[in-house]
Amino acid sequence: MVSAARILDDLRQAGIEPEVLDGNRLAFPTGVLTDDMRHAIRANKAELIELLLADQAALAARYYAHHFGCRQCIAAGRNPDLQRCPVGAPLWRVFQARVRAGKQQIQSA
Known part of the structure; x- marks a missing residue:
């Protein structure tokens, strides 16, 4: 049996970024999953959700930790005409x- 981490790596290498909806559902863009992918995802759904939630929490924590300590990024958050600092911009x-990808998810596993 393939691990959830391996499945997630394989999906990402294929350009597929799964999202967690409502804390208990996985969502993918329509038409990108093969039957084998669906089967592996369903067999490891709980573990995949745990991995993705941890990844999302870590990303949000990194972004917010920087943002709220950086005057330039705070100002850019309030005024879209301003730019974030060199550290904050890529974050x-x-x-x-990730936020946009979550809004575009249509197909649930």
């Missing part, structure tokens, strides 16, 4: 990409 891009 913001990754954070926003």
